[in-house]
Amino acid sequence: MQQLETIKENTLRELTVLYVEDDPLLREELAKFLLRRVKKLYLAENGEAGLELFEKNKPDMVLSDVRMPVMDGLKMSEIIKKKSHNTPVILATAYDDSDLLIKAIDIGVDKFIKKPIKIDILLEDMYRNAKIYFLEKKKHQTDLFLQAILDGITYPNLNNIINFIPYPFYIINASDYSIVYANSSASKDNRWMNMTCHKLTHKSDTPCDSEEHTCPLIEVKKTKSPVVVEHIHYDKDNIPKNYEVHGYPILDDEENVVQMIEFSIDITQRKIAEEKFMRLTISAQDAIVMIDDKGNISFWNNAAERIFGYEQQEVIGKNMHSLIAPEKYYRKFLQGFDKFKATGQGNVVGRTIELTAIRKNGEEFPVELSVSSIQLEGLWHSVGIVRDVTQRKELEKKVEEEMEKRLQSEKKIVENECQATIGLAITQIIHGxxxxxxxxxxxxxxxxxxxxNNNIDLIREGWDxxxxxxxxxxxxxxxxxDLSRFNKLNLQPASLNTLADEIIHAFHDMEEDTEAKVVAETAVNLPEISFDYKAIHTAVMNLVSNAIAACQEKEYKGGEKGRVLIRTFHDENYAVMDIEDNGCGISEDEIDKIFALFYSTKFSKGNGLGLPITKKIIEEHNGKLEVLSEVNRGTTFRLKFPVRI
Amino acid sequence: MSKRVLIVDDEESSRKYLSFVLTENGYEVLFAENGLEGIDKAVKEKPDLIVLDVMMPKKSGIGALQELKRTDGLEDTPVIMLSEIQAFIKKAREEIDSDETMDKITGLLQNVDSRAEKFLLRFRQYRKALLNEREGLIDKFRRGEKVGVPVLPDLFMDKPIDAEDFIQAVKELIGTD
Structure with a gap:
């Protein structure tokens, strides 16, 4: 805003203004205000005086009251407008008079403002009219300049100006192609003198006549209007370059082309860019399709030909949607297209979306489309880059199917395993x-x-x-x-040593029978832990029973005897209990299976439940159950219970 | 002299039960608590019939059977296997490495339909013939070439054992005296 205000103020400061008002009080008041804002202010008390001042000073703008003695504002405006149509005239009036208004419009009055004049409105109106006035003035000067060239009039300094403009500039005789004038950008050291245009720019003795090089002069003579062609010209340093050649006819009174003004713009860079673009679009794997503001195809690269199956000449100018887009997208496209035409914005612009397109053979296929917009000569075009994702989609589908298949088979394996486990469980239970x-x-x-037979002894035997x-x-x-137990653990603080002592006691009487001695080695510093005494008792009893069974399996030699040792100790964060035997040991094959449900090495004496139950109990106590074994040397089961500090 | 039956079973109550039934019917009974002991006893005592449990420590019924049937003088000693046929096949699959032997065992056991055939299976020669016929190798058999014979018991009896069925089977296999 600040900036705009500054622009306004600066524009007004350039302005010379004539202010006509018969009321001296009003006139002085406004004059005081305007003086500070405009370049120069002329004051008059009626139309006649105003006209005099206008003739003398040629102000840029006239501001006037309507009702005035001697000559009113309307009359004065009429005369001023006749003399200088472009000078803006602003009339201030207190009346809402339609006759007056119509007449004022006829005259060409630029603006009415109501009395009493509001300063800010006045300034705004003045600024607007000044802007137009200055623009037209500039345009007028340009027109004069061009007119001067066309008329062949030597305008002051024109020669110099033309000589130093960076574009090659020529005047060529229509009759014999001879150069009448060429500037320094066209030719060094006046080499052009006595040369034809084709000799200078093409090093050719004959005028251009090929299709790539149509002669602009011939065209201009034919059409009597300006032409633009593209030529390769030798520049002032004898280097061939791409030029866009503009030709303007100079006509005589009978409308015959006598001379042609030619100036050339170096488009080498543009050509390189175009070439690059062409190569890019040709080599692009993705289809590049441009549509104009009417939805018609204006560009179609090689990949588009390959992907869609249409040749370029088949599609240029055709409606893109009816050609390659499925009908289902048409309504949405139409909804957005008006907005796009106006703004270059749209729902799909600047994004990559997945949809389908149709090939020439009618096949609908998946594409990835990204759309961008470009403005060409004020109209919005859109450029779509279309990638054929058929293969990718097929691959994705295959991968998905494969994943699904694997998932299904995995599920089946798990189901089968589950069923096998259940089957095994039932078999084992039945066996038991x-x-x-x-x-x-x-x-x-x-x-x-x-x-x-009334045989009491036999009854005893049977009862056994x-x-x-x-x-x-x-x-x-x-x-x-035990295995299917879900009830909560009854946690009480106790020592594993107490448990160890109780268990060896239980086996004390059986020693002779079992051929294995059960002993304990307890650590005095063992911290108490919280555990379910009954549950851990069961777990340890299972392990000790297994250990005794392992001893029974082994044939001891050299006076060695079966021995089961229950050892407790404190290991950092754990209270540990080892159940160690010197029995038959467990083979590597079997060690993985021992915790499996119903797996038993004890045959009729085991039901395959002991170790799974033990493991379950230990894990419920957040403990660990580890096993170390060597065939014929023995086995150690280690129970580790975390000590809470 | 009464016929002698060797009971090989690790479970004491089972041994007690079967020995009671056998002695009641005038048979003499020998015991073994596992497969190894069973083989030792069988070689030493040459019993008239062997009753084998399958699940046993040290050597299972399957392993014991294989060895017994390959021992001179014991090839034709009848064996009652205390197991169901499918459980026997399953256990055998764990212990016998040879696919060929397993195929023969399952081929013979799974296709046994008639009682007559089941009974005849106990005779080694018949088993051999049956096997060879099935394999289209009769000629080979006639020429007297040695053919691997899968080791099968003469009879399967599943626990719990009915005393009367058991004694009838024993009688069928070895008679009374």
Whole structure:
């Protein structure tokens, strides 16, 4: 705003103004204000006096009252407008008189303002009219200048000006192609003297007549109006360059072309750019399609020919949408197109979108389109870069299908594994149950016969067999229950040492039977931890039972005996319990399987539930269960419980 | 002299039960707690019938069977396997590496439909003939060429065992006296 105000003020400061007003008070008041803002101010008290001042000083602008003695403002304006049509006239009037208005328009009054005059409105109007006035004045001067050239009048300094303009400039005789004038950009050292235009610019003894080089003079003579052609001219340094050659006819009174003004603009750079552009568009893998403001195709590169199947000459000037776009996009396109024509903006401009297009053979295919806009001669064109993504889409689809397939097969594998696990579980449970049932059935059979024979000893024997079955049934049921247990742990602070002592006590009586000694080595500094005593008891008992079984499996030599050691110690953040045996050990093949459900190496004595249950219990305590084993040397199970500090 | 039956089973209650049934019916009973012990006893004692459990420590019923049937003087000793056929195949698949042998075992066991055939399977010569016929190798057999014979028990009996079925099977296989 600041800037605009400055421009306005500066424009007004260039202005000389005639102000005519019969009321002295009003006149002085406004004059005082205007004096500070314009270049020069002339004051008159009526039309006649105003006219006199106008003749004498030729002001740029006239500001006048209408109703005045001697000569009114309208009459004065009429005379001024006749003499100098371009001088802006602003009339101030207190009346809303339509007759007056019509007459004023006829005369050519530029602006009315209402009395009492509002200063800011007046200044705005003055500025606007001054702007137009100055522009026209400049234009008039240019016209005069051009007229002077065309008339062949030597304008002051014109020769100099033309000589030093950077464009080659010639005047050529229409009859014999001889050069009448050439400036320094066209030819050095007046070499042009006594030369024809074709000799100077083409080094040719005959006028141009090829299709690439049509002679502008012949054209001008034919059409009697200006022409533009492109030529390769030798410049003043004898270097061939691309020029855009403008030819203007100079006509005599009978409208015959007598001479031609020619000036050339070096378009070498433009040509290089064009060449580059052409090469780019030709070599481009993507179709480049330009449409004009009517939606017709104005550019079509090689890739477009290849992708869409239309030759360039088939499509130029044709409506792009009806040719290559599916109908479904047409409505949206129309909605946005008016806005685009006006502003060069649109929903798709500057973005990359995915849609489909249609080839010549009718095939619809996926494309990626990016649109940009360019303004050419005031009209908005759009340039679309179209990439055929058929292959990519197919690839994407294939990848997707492959992924889906893999996902499905993985799902199936997981399902199968799940079913296999369930199947195994059921098989194992049935196997366990069958053995138990076998004991029960055997017990029953023996007891039946004993009862028939009244044989008490036999009943005892049968009852023994039955009890074995019952206790194994209990084991299996407990095991399954432990495994599927979801109840919360009953956490109490206690020492693993207490547990170790209790367990070795339990095995104390059995030592003779089991052929394996169970001993404990407990650390005095072992911190107490919180754990579910019953659950951990079960877990450790499972491990100790396994250890004893491992000892039974081994044939000891040289006085060595089976031994199970329960050792506790404190290891940084853990309270640790090792259950170590010197039994048969576990082979590498088996060590991965031992935690699997229903996997048992103890056959009839194991149900394959012990280690899975143990592992579950330890993990519920946020502990770790580790195993280290060597065949025929022994196995160590390590339980690590975090100590909360 | 009464016929002798060797019971190879790691489970004590099972041994007690079967020995009770056998002694009740006038058979003499020998025991072994695992496959290794079973083979030792069988070689030493030459029993008339061997009853084998499948799942046993040290040597399973499958392994014991393979060895027994390859031992001189024990080839034709009948064996009752305490297992269901499918469980036996599954366990055998874990222990026998040879695909060829496994194919033969499953081929023989899965296609046994009639009771007669099931019963006849216990005879080694018949088994051989059956196998060779199925493979179209009768000629070879006639020429007396050695053909690998898959090791199969004479009878499968699944636990829990019915005392009467068991004693009937034993009688069928080795008679009473």
């Amino acid at each position: 149950a069958k053995n138990i049932l076998n004991s029960l059935k055997g017990g029953k059979h023996i007891v039946d016969i004993a009862l028939n 067999v039955t009890q074995t079955g019952i206790s194994r049934m209990e084991q299996l049921t407990h095991g399954l229950l």
